[in-house]
Every structure is written in structure tokens, then in C-alpha cells.
Amino acid sequence: MSLPSLVDLPTVLLPCASRAGTALQEQAERLASWPAARREALARVGALSDFVSEQIVRDPLAFLELADSGELERPLRPGELREQMNAALADCDDEAELGRRLRRYRNRQQLRIVWRDLSRQADLNETCCDLSDLADASIDLAYHWLYERHAAQFGTPIGRRSRQPQHLVVLGMGKLGAHELNLSSDIDLIFGYPEGGETEGVKRPLDNQEFFTRLGQRLIKALDAITVDGFVFRVDMRLRPYGSSGPLVFSFNALEQYYQDQGRDWERYAMIKARVVGGDQVAGKQLLEMLRPFVYRRYLDFSAVEALRAMKLLIQQEVRRKGMANNIKLGAGGIREVEFIAQAFQLIHGGRDLSLQQRPLLKVLQTLEGQGYLPPAVVDELRDGYRFLRYVEHALQAIADRQTQMLPDNDLDRARVACIMGFAGWDAFLAQLMHWRGRIDWHFRQVIADPDEEEGSGDGGCVGAEWLPLWQEALDEEAACRQLADAGFSEPSIAWRRLSDLRNGPQVRAIQRLGRERLDAFVPRLLAQAVEHDNPDLVLERVLPLVEAVARRSAYLVLLSENPGALQRLLALCAASPWIAEQIARFPLLLDELLNEGRLFKPPQAPELAAELRERLTRIPEDDLEQQMEALRHFKLAHSLRVAASEIAGTLPLMKVSDYLTWLAEAILDQVLGLAWRQTVSKFGTPKRSDGSLCDPDFVIVGYGKVGGLELGHGSDLDLVFIHDGDPQAETDGAKPIDGAQFFIRLGQRIIHLLTTQTTSGQLYEVDMRLRPSGASGLLVSSLGAFERYQRNEAWTWEHQALIRARVLVGSARVGAAFEQVRAAVLGQPRDLDKLRAEVSEMRAKMRDNLGSKATAAGTAPNAFDAEAPFDLKQDAGGIVDIEFMVQYAALAWSHQYPQLLRWTDNIRILDELGEAGLLPEEDARLLQEVYKAYRSAAHRLALQKQPGVVSGDQFHAERRAVMRLWRAMELS
Incomplete structure (x- = not known):
């Protein structure tokens, strides 16, 4: 959003414009030397913000010093704010003085930030970052100042297991964690420490828990206590485990145990934005890694939508109870709804799509657009509406440095807000505000609203309510079969038996109450959509195995209940293809692909395929082989489904189907070769060429048969041959050197392992290596020279027939070109x-x-x-x-x-x-x-x-x- 410049001050604000200037009358000469723009800004900002006027009145010399520094007209460079605060605390040796200096520096910076925001010299990003940097520096520098003196008094806390000195880790939650603090925000913190133990270096040691509890209390007092100098930041500790009734600090083990056993949905929501803002950064990073599985589930987690919906309902009830409809954060179409939209996608998909594991909301929205979760037009509206609301929030808080999101009810502050936002009057501003709130609320309901509200029957019942008695055995078999027959089932007794077998089967009997409730909500929906098909018997036969497979992972049932379009596509694809039905039943994570109809029936071209897989793997740590293998398998399953769906829908002709499946195999082989090469080199070092230079990688994977001829089908295996052009005799340059021939054999074995190992997501491909020289009895990997000699002197005619369909799939361009020359020479020989x-x-x-x-x-x-x-x-x-x-x-x-x-x-x-x-x-x-x-x-x-x-x-x-x-x-x- 591009805000207009400030309009002329309305009449009601003119008396306020002179207050700050009056306080500076004694400094008239200094004011006269100011640029005209700064003098004008003094009147405007003073009229718009009581806080600014009061700060100038309280300490005019401090304000003039700030103005003379030039910081009112320029942004701070990265790290400058922390440097200034560090200098301000440099010779401080008294805890009371620490509090004074922190508050005075905070007031100076708050004045600067408000000034630049109201004069529109700073955009939203600068204002939020400056405020967050101010909080980070205040927390961390105050902590380290206090820790040194606390340890001198009570000893140094030592870990019982590691025997290393311990430090507190301060997690910033919410807007602080996302670097999005507003002008008068409190800061939500959680305190943790790595491990239990006790202090050393004093006569009476303290338990680490007690040490850090006392230290945490001192830190809160240093930041939160209101003195004659004000406060630094209001500190809110209620997001910690057990809330206000829980301990102030927790060991890492206690935190992990709590979130694993008792963590609630709203705590997952809060933990998305957690960031280390003070204390031990290295240990803090380890803590966040420990807690990541709590926040981001490995599977699609549509239960998050239910949780967010429940949270929103509680907020709405609170808004109504307290009369907060004019709250631009919590009211309908407010800031919180934009946050809920973004975090719904993060909680649902973030465990698998690592690009969503980030904190700043605007960056999350950008990712949602880039990854195809939301259309660009929707993201544009959410982004512009959110930025407008955040500017309004700052306008409300800049008036008196007060934590509020309520629209004002007096003419003076209304005039201020309208003026800050660049509108001629309150009515014009309010119309624009209501426009954005309406658009945000509409988009929010598309994402978060209960589908029953949109699709339920006229009497308010849920979709498929007419099938609920049958599913819950309220009908006898005869009545149930009659209902099934009337709905279009040609073999109602078989359909009834299938439903009974599911309901009474061991998988369903073993699920917990919440899972059973979700199943009871889903099956009627399934039946209601199944009878819309020409052959509901076939639909039920093919879909119920999937339902049984996911009964104990009921988040998948929530996914389908929450997304009627996805359920519709599931039934259509299963009715068309038992292969697809079996794939989804075996790998329910494929249900994710059904959410986006446009993406499902439009698989990407070869370059986009390769780029997408590359991007996915770059987000996974290089040493996390298990996650790399799962990512490769999920990628293959997902894109294979998209190709099959497109073939069934008629959007991909046969030749294109084979092209896509072949491109998919090539993209995967390219990444598999890269992974295998890095792993083998890290173990044995790099092999060498005959001239002594290092191979890079001087290795190719050659495809024969269907993959070589670009004719892959669904479920095709890969006929592969591995060829290298390194020196077989020269040793690798690693700590455990082996000769080149052994290296490339190990590399080939690694590639086959990555391709064929069965994981929870199956294997990537079956691999057939029998077309290599000498077949199953030959070496797994051939040198280029050996391959040429074999093809010229020993190969059978049928092997030359196979070579016609051979091509380099991935690997070294130089060796690939040499292979093509050998192939052409061998096949181009005159023959009888x-x-x-x-x-x-x-x-x-x-x-x-x-x-x-x-x-x-x-x-x-x-x-x-x-x-x-x-x-x-x-x-x-x-x-x-x-x-x-x-x-x-x-x-x-x-x-x-x-x-x-x-x-x-x-x-x-x-x-x-x-x-x-x-x-x-x-x-x-x-x-x-x-x-x-x-x-x-x-x-x-x-x-x-x-x-x-x-x-x-x-x-x-x-x-x-x-x-x-x-x-x-x-x-x-």
C-alpha cells in the first residue's frame, strides 16, 4: 500500500501543534537553524502524537540532541541500535541505574521511531524492524549485564551432564518473534535453559532451576517495571507452559516433554513465530529444532483448521462480550484474521513444505502465492489490507504510546488517525477501513469457515446428514439397503456389508474418540458424494480401503471434510482408476495433491520439475538422509499422480504422459546422483582422471528401454547403465582412499540404494541393471573405454538393438558427449x-x-x-x-x-x-x-x-x- 503524504492539519488539531514548539522556546536559535522540513514535521508530529509532545516537554535538551544527531531524518544502519545501547550501558554498575538507562534509551528510540513513522519517512517494515531490534537489544544486553552479576552472587550454573556453563535462552513469541512489533506492543517471552545441575564457585550452590528463575525475575523487572522514567517493554510470560501458574523457567527436556505430551493447538500456533531474542543463541537454535516436530507435523494436518476455527470463535465471543467490534486486531476482518489465514497454511502444510517454515507474515503470504496455495489476486488483497491495518494500528498507538487496537470514540483522536492515514476526514478513512476489513473477512471465511456453513442443508444440517443414521446403525439392514438402493447403488447389500466391515473392523475399533468423531462426520459426506457418480458401488469399493488406511490418522479425514472439492476429485479419480485408488490408499500424503485443482491437472514442464525438486532438497540439511529420501519419494508420488490425473481428465495426450514421466525420472536421477556423489566423496574423497586432475563427477547414468526412449509408463522400472571416465587405478584424495574403480562401484551402489530402498513412502523406482556389459555377471559400473571395447567386440546384436534406445539421462556433459560418440560409432558400423x-x-x-x-x-x-x-x-x-x-x-x-x-x-x-x-x-x-x-x-x-x-x-x-x-x-x- 502506498500512503499519501500528510494533508494539511484539520482545525481541531491546530491547538496541539504548538505544544512541542512552546517547550522549545528557549532554544529558538537552534530551531531557527533547522531545515524547514524538520520544523514543519515538529508541528505536525506534535499535533498527531501526545507521546511525542510529552517527551519533548519532559526533556527538551534530549530531544534536541536527538534532532542534532540527524537520526530523525535517516534510518539506522544494521546493528547501530544495539551499538548505541551497548555504549549507553558501558559504565553502568548498578541495577537501578541499568533500569534508568534502558528506559531513557528506549524513550529516545521510541520518539525517533514514532517521529519517522508519522512523518512517513519510515515505511511499515522499517518501523517494525526498529521496534523489534530495540526489544532484542534491550532483552539481550540486559540479560548479559544481569547474568554476570547474578553468577558472581550465586555461582555459575553448570550442566549436570555436559559439565558446561549454562545460559538462559529467551524465546520471543508472536510479533517479536516475527520481527513485527508494533509501536506500543508488549513482548511475549518464554525462558528455557539447556539442562539441570547446580551452580559452582560459591559456598552455597543453587539448583540451576532456582538460579534461572531468580535471574528471569530480575530481567523482567529490568524491562517491565514502571518507574519515573516509564518502562522498557511490557513483558508477558503467559505463553509459557501451564501459563501464569507454571514455573517461570523450564529446562529443555521439560519443555520438550510438555509440548510432546500436553501441548495444545493454540501453543502450536504461537510457536510458529518463536525466535531466540536473548541469551544463548546456539542452545536456543537447538531448542527450536527440538520443538519443530510439535509445530510442524510430517503429515498434512487439517486438524489445524479446526483448532484455528475454535480459537477464532473464542475471540469472537470475547469481542462481543467486551464490545470490541471496533478492534482492528481482533474484530471481523482484522489483523488476526490475516495471521490466521497464513498460519493455517503453515500448520497444515509446513511439515512437508519447508518454505512455509518462516515467521514474518508478509513473507509467508509471498510464499503462499509463489507455491500456488493462494491465487495472486487473493494474496494482493490480503497483503494490502494487512499493511493498511498495521498502519492504522501504529496510528492508534502513536497518539499516546498506549497498547490499543480500538478505534477512537472522540473527535480529536479520530482527526489524528484520519490525518496520519492521509485522509481528509474520518468518514473517508472509515470507508476505506471497512473496505479492507470486508475483503479480509471474506477471504478468511474461504479458508477457515466450516464447510457445513457453506454447503449444509437448508435447515442448517451438515452435508450428508441423511446418511448418518445408516452409518451409525440406527437403521436395520433392510432399511439401510433400501436407502442405498433408492440412492442408486446397484448392489446395496454389498455396499452395506462394506460399510459394516469398515465400522466394525479392527482399525476403526482401535481409534480414539476424536478420530471416531471425525470418521462419523466424514462417512456421510462420502456417501452423499458417492451417489452423485454413475457407479456409486465402484466408488465405495475403491475409496473405503483408503478410509480404513487413514482411520487412525484422522487428520486426513479432516482434510477431505474441510475440502469438498478435494473429496469430489478423490472420488472421480478413484472411480476412473483403481491404480490411483491403490496409490492414495498406500500413500495418503497424496491427498495433498487433490487440494489444488489447477495444479493437479497441470503438471509442470521439465525445467520447472527439476527446479522444484532442487528447491525442496536445498531446504533439507545435507546430513539428513532420511528426510532427503522421503522428499524424493513424495515428489515422485505427487507428480506421478498429477500425470495420471491429467491423463484421465484428457488434458495430457499419451506422448505427453510419457514425456512427463520421463522428465520426472530424470529430475529425480539428477538429484540422486548429486546426493550419492556427495556422500561417497565425503567418505572416500574425490576420484581422479588419468591426468591426475579431480573428477567432477566424470560419471553418467545411461537410460535404456522405456526411459531411454522417452516412453515411461505408470509404474515402469528403469533400465540403467553406469559409466565413468576416471582413472580406475588412481586413489581418491580422501582420508580413506580407495582406487577409482572401487569408488565408482560404491557410487553406483549408493545410487541404487537411494532409488530402491523401501521407506514409509515406498521406493523411488525398481532398477534393472542387466543391460550393462556382460549383464548380471559384469561390473556394476563400466569405464567408458571398457564399455566401448565390449560394444565393439563382444556385444550381441540384441545388445546393439538395445543401444539404439540408450541415451544419457544425467551426469557429466563431457562423458555424455563421449558416450554419444561411442554409441554412434558402434551402431553406425556397416553390417551384413x-x-x-x-x-x-x-x-x-x-x-x-x-x-x-x-x-x-x-x-x-x-x-x-x-x-x-x-x-x-x-x-x-x-x-x-x-x-x-x-x-x-x-x-x-x-x-x-x-x-x-x-x-x-x-x-x-x-x-x-x-x-x-x-x-x-x-x-x-x-x-x-x-x-x-x-x-x-x-x-x-x-x-x-x-x-x-x-x-x-x-x-x-x-x-x-x-x-x-x-x-x-x-x-x-
């Missing part, structure tokens, strides 16, 4: 065509015998085209493998004359090249392309239905006959 045809035909015949449909002699028997006969889309005559073998034969036969045949690794583009070169009639090339795509499309659909790639023999007659005709034309039969 009769021998080549014989070998290709022989291999194809073996495959048909072993893998084709037995009932039809792999599609060659007379009954192969009967409706009762099976047709294996891949292996039977006229199927996918016949097309692949024709393409591979053509590439091997003619690439020495037509090297463009080796440019691509996918069959579609190789067929393009064959047609353009005249090696295959263009109509035949197009025919093979269309048939190939038709077969693969059918195979994809069957995979999503969890069915093998086999159709009835009365399908694809024309296609099969055309492929068989062209096979014979190439003399491959």
Missing part, C-alpha cells in the same frame, strides 16, 4: 544385412515363444483374431515389439549411410527419419506411428485399471495385419 535379419528374427521368435500368448501361438494361430482369444499388445505378432524390432533393424541396417537415424532414441522420431530418408514409404512410417501410439495408449489405460496389457482378440485387427504385412516386407519373418 542377411545375417542381421536372421539374428533379429531369431531373437523376436524367442521372445514370442517365451512371452507371447500361448493360446494363439503369440498371435500367429488361426484363432488369434477371435473375440475369446487374448491379444498381448506388446508381445504377440503385430504388436508393439514387432514395431520396435523393425525400427531397430532399420537403424542397424542403414545408419552407417544415414547417421540421422541415430539422432533420436524414441521409435516415433526414428520412424520420421526413416520416412524422410525414403528408407520406408512415408505412408508406412505414419501407419506404424499411429498403430504404435494406439497400442501404447491402450496399454496406459489398462495400467491405470491395474490390468495386464492384454485385450480380446477381436480388437486391433487392421493394425495387427498392417504390422505383420510390413514385418514380412522387411523379410524379417
Whole structure:
């Protein structure tokens, strides 16, 4: 929000404008030397703020000193405020004097900050940061001053386990924690210390708990006590465990135990913004890491919405009870509602999306937009409305340095607020304020409101209320089946039995009361949406296993209850694909993907995929292998679901589906190689090239088969070969050196481990390494030279066929280019065509015998085209493998004359090249392309239905006959 400059002072404020100037009459000469802008600002700011006028009246010389320093017209540089306060306390040796100096410095800075805010020389960010820096410096410098003297009196606290000196950790909560303090904010603090023990160095030692309790009391007094000089900051300790009735300080173990066992939802909300503001910063960081799992759950936590909704209800009741509708923080459309919106997303998604684990609200809103949680237009309104409200809050508090968010009820202060905000009068200001409050409240209700309020029946009942008696067994079986039949279930007795089995099953019987309440609220919703589908029996059959799987993790049920659109998409996808239903039942975290319809049906392009995964992994500590592996698996599951959903919805054609799945594999392999390389190098050092320089990494992962040919399907494994170009004999440069050959084998093993290890989120991919030189009996990793020698001298024709579909997926660009040269040289050799045809035909015949449909002699028997006969889309005559073998034969036969045949690794583009070169009639090339795509499309659909790639023999007659005709034309039969 860009605020206008101050308008001329209204008449009602003119008498206030002279007060500060009157106090400075004796300094008329000094005032005359001031710039005109400062003299004008003195009148304006004095008229707008009683606090400023009173400070000038109390100590005009201190004000003039501040003005002469130039600090009224410039921002402080980073760290300057702390330097000044440190200097102010430098020779202080008395606790009462500490309090005086802290207060006098606070008053000086508060005057400067209010002046710059009201004269609009400082924006919202500067004002909040200066106030927060002032609090940080006050807390930390006062603490260290007091600690030194406290320890001299009572001894140095020593940890019982570590035997190290202990310091207090002061956590700043709320706006202080987020660096967002307002002009007259109190500070919410929690005190902790690392471990129990007792003090040393005195005759009568104190327990650490007692030591830090007394120290905490002295610190609070130094900051909070009101004296003739005022106060530094009002201190609020009620956010600590057990509130006002609990101990003042807690050991780290006690804090962790409390939040683990008794922490409440509002305490999670408060802890989001916790920051170390004083004491031991290193130990404080460890404490926040200990408490992070309490705040951010590893799973999607939609129960947070329920908690925030309950908190909001309590606030609304308090607002009504105390008549605080004009409170711009707590009232409808106030500051708290913007905070609730942001923190709802943080609590729900922050455990998995680390970008949301930050404190400042405006940065959280920016992340919500950038990560697609909220549309840009919504974020713009929330951001502008929030900034407007914060400026209003500062205007209210600047008047008298009073902690208030209530709109004034007198004409003088109303005129001040309107003037500060740049409006000609109160009515114009109020209209703008109500506009922003209305927009914020509307957005708040979209996020936090109970879906039953929006979608319930006209009598106020919840969605699906008509199904509640059936679910809770208030109906007998006959009546229940009648209701199911009337609603459209074709087999109501089976549906009833499925529901009964769920209700009475061990998973549901074992859940606690809250989980059962959530299940009872969810199942009626499920039934209400299921009957909207053409086949509710199928929907129920596929979705109930998911319900059973998550019954004890009922936050997922809350997610679906809170998001009717997500439930709708879940049922539609499960009805369309049992594969999707099984994936979500196995990995319920995928429910997150259903929340954003636009994102679900629009998977990102290759560069965005790679960038998104890179960004996710950079937020995870390098030594946290478990979290890295989980992040990789969740990324793969989520994007695989998005591709499948897009395929079902018709927004992605077959070729694009394979492209996306291949891009996904490449993005994952790139990060896996990076992780494996760093881990292996950290253990053994870096391997060397033959010239003695270090490898970086001189290693590539080559993809064969479907991944090499950009034809990955749902659930495809990866055919991989590992190749390096380091010196096999040279030792690595680490503390535990091994030779290069061993290093690259360890690297390959690490890659396979990262890809195939089963975690709670499954494995990334099944990996098949049998296409490497010498197959399963060969080395796991080949040097580039050994790979070339093998391909030239020992490889079978079928291995050269496989090499046609081989390409470098990730790794060293230099080694990748060298691999392409080897591939081109090997495949581009002149060949004896009769021998080549014989070998290709022989291999194809073996495959048909072993893998084709037995009932039809792999599609060659007379009954192969009967409706009762099976047709294996891949292996039977006229199927996918016949097309692949024709393409591979053509590439091997003619690439020495037509090297463009080796440019691509996918069959579609190789067929393009064959047609353009005249090696295959263009109509035949197009025919093979269309048939190939038709077969693969059918195979994809069957995979999503969890069915093998086999159709009835009365399908694809024309296609099969055309492929068989062209096979014979190439003399491959």
C-alpha cells in the first residue's frame, strides 16, 4: 500500500501543534537553524502524537540532541541500535541505574521511531524492524549485564551432564518473534535453559532451576517495571507452559516433554513465530529444532483448521462480550484474521513444505502465492489490507504510546488517525477501513469457515446428514439397503456389508474418540458424494480401503471434510482408476495433491520439475538422509499422480504422459546422483582422471528401454547403465582412499540404494541393471573405454538393438558427449544385412515363444483374431515389439549411410527419419506411428485399471495385419 503524504492539519488539531514548539522556546536559535522540513514535521508530529509532545516537554535538551544527531531524518544502519545501547550501558554498575538507562534509551528510540513513522519517512517494515531490534537489544544486553552479576552472587550454573556453563535462552513469541512489533506492543517471552545441575564457585550452590528463575525475575523487572522514567517493554510470560501458574523457567527436556505430551493447538500456533531474542543463541537454535516436530507435523494436518476455527470463535465471543467490534486486531476482518489465514497454511502444510517454515507474515503470504496455495489476486488483497491495518494500528498507538487496537470514540483522536492515514476526514478513512476489513473477512471465511456453513442443508444440517443414521446403525439392514438402493447403488447389500466391515473392523475399533468423531462426520459426506457418480458401488469399493488406511490418522479425514472439492476429485479419480485408488490408499500424503485443482491437472514442464525438486532438497540439511529420501519419494508420488490425473481428465495426450514421466525420472536421477556423489566423496574423497586432475563427477547414468526412449509408463522400472571416465587405478584424495574403480562401484551402489530402498513412502523406482556389459555377471559400473571395447567386440546384436534406445539421462556433459560418440560409432558400423535379419528374427521368435500368448501361438494361430482369444499388445505378432524390432533393424541396417537415424532414441522420431530418408514409404512410417501410439495408449489405460496389457482378440485387427504385412516386407519373418 502506498500512503499519501500528510494533508494539511484539520482545525481541531491546530491547538496541539504548538505544544512541542512552546517547550522549545528557549532554544529558538537552534530551531531557527533547522531545515524547514524538520520544523514543519515538529508541528505536525506534535499535533498527531501526545507521546511525542510529552517527551519533548519532559526533556527538551534530549530531544534536541536527538534532532542534532540527524537520526530523525535517516534510518539506522544494521546493528547501530544495539551499538548505541551497548555504549549507553558501558559504565553502568548498578541495577537501578541499568533500569534508568534502558528506559531513557528506549524513550529516545521510541520518539525517533514514532517521529519517522508519522512523518512517513519510515515505511511499515522499517518501523517494525526498529521496534523489534530495540526489544532484542534491550532483552539481550540486559540479560548479559544481569547474568554476570547474578553468577558472581550465586555461582555459575553448570550442566549436570555436559559439565558446561549454562545460559538462559529467551524465546520471543508472536510479533517479536516475527520481527513485527508494533509501536506500543508488549513482548511475549518464554525462558528455557539447556539442562539441570547446580551452580559452582560459591559456598552455597543453587539448583540451576532456582538460579534461572531468580535471574528471569530480575530481567523482567529490568524491562517491565514502571518507574519515573516509564518502562522498557511490557513483558508477558503467559505463553509459557501451564501459563501464569507454571514455573517461570523450564529446562529443555521439560519443555520438550510438555509440548510432546500436553501441548495444545493454540501453543502450536504461537510457536510458529518463536525466535531466540536473548541469551544463548546456539542452545536456543537447538531448542527450536527440538520443538519443530510439535509445530510442524510430517503429515498434512487439517486438524489445524479446526483448532484455528475454535480459537477464532473464542475471540469472537470475547469481542462481543467486551464490545470490541471496533478492534482492528481482533474484530471481523482484522489483523488476526490475516495471521490466521497464513498460519493455517503453515500448520497444515509446513511439515512437508519447508518454505512455509518462516515467521514474518508478509513473507509467508509471498510464499503462499509463489507455491500456488493462494491465487495472486487473493494474496494482493490480503497483503494490502494487512499493511493498511498495521498502519492504522501504529496510528492508534502513536497518539499516546498506549497498547490499543480500538478505534477512537472522540473527535480529536479520530482527526489524528484520519490525518496520519492521509485522509481528509474520518468518514473517508472509515470507508476505506471497512473496505479492507470486508475483503479480509471474506477471504478468511474461504479458508477457515466450516464447510457445513457453506454447503449444509437448508435447515442448517451438515452435508450428508441423511446418511448418518445408516452409518451409525440406527437403521436395520433392510432399511439401510433400501436407502442405498433408492440412492442408486446397484448392489446395496454389498455396499452395506462394506460399510459394516469398515465400522466394525479392527482399525476403526482401535481409534480414539476424536478420530471416531471425525470418521462419523466424514462417512456421510462420502456417501452423499458417492451417489452423485454413475457407479456409486465402484466408488465405495475403491475409496473405503483408503478410509480404513487413514482411520487412525484422522487428520486426513479432516482434510477431505474441510475440502469438498478435494473429496469430489478423490472420488472421480478413484472411480476412473483403481491404480490411483491403490496409490492414495498406500500413500495418503497424496491427498495433498487433490487440494489444488489447477495444479493437479497441470503438471509442470521439465525445467520447472527439476527446479522444484532442487528447491525442496536445498531446504533439507545435507546430513539428513532420511528426510532427503522421503522428499524424493513424495515428489515422485505427487507428480506421478498429477500425470495420471491429467491423463484421465484428457488434458495430457499419451506422448505427453510419457514425456512427463520421463522428465520426472530424470529430475529425480539428477538429484540422486548429486546426493550419492556427495556422500561417497565425503567418505572416500574425490576420484581422479588419468591426468591426475579431480573428477567432477566424470560419471553418467545411461537410460535404456522405456526411459531411454522417452516412453515411461505408470509404474515402469528403469533400465540403467553406469559409466565413468576416471582413472580406475588412481586413489581418491580422501582420508580413506580407495582406487577409482572401487569408488565408482560404491557410487553406483549408493545410487541404487537411494532409488530402491523401501521407506514409509515406498521406493523411488525398481532398477534393472542387466543391460550393462556382460549383464548380471559384469561390473556394476563400466569405464567408458571398457564399455566401448565390449560394444565393439563382444556385444550381441540384441545388445546393439538395445543401444539404439540408450541415451544419457544425467551426469557429466563431457562423458555424455563421449558416450554419444561411442554409441554412434558402434551402431553406425556397416553390417551384413542377411545375417542381421536372421539374428533379429531369431531373437523376436524367442521372445514370442517365451512371452507371447500361448493360446494363439503369440498371435500367429488361426484363432488369434477371435473375440475369446487374448491379444498381448506388446508381445504377440503385430504388436508393439514387432514395431520396435523393425525400427531397430532399420537403424542397424542403414545408419552407417544415414547417421540421422541415430539422432533420436524414441521409435516415433526414428520412424520420421526413416520416412524422410525414403528408407520406408512415408505412408508406412505414419501407419506404424499411429498403430504404435494406439497400442501404447491402450496399454496406459489398462495400467491405470491395474490390468495386464492384454485385450480380446477381436480388437486391433487392421493394425495387427498392417504390422505383420510390413514385418514380412522387411523379410524379417
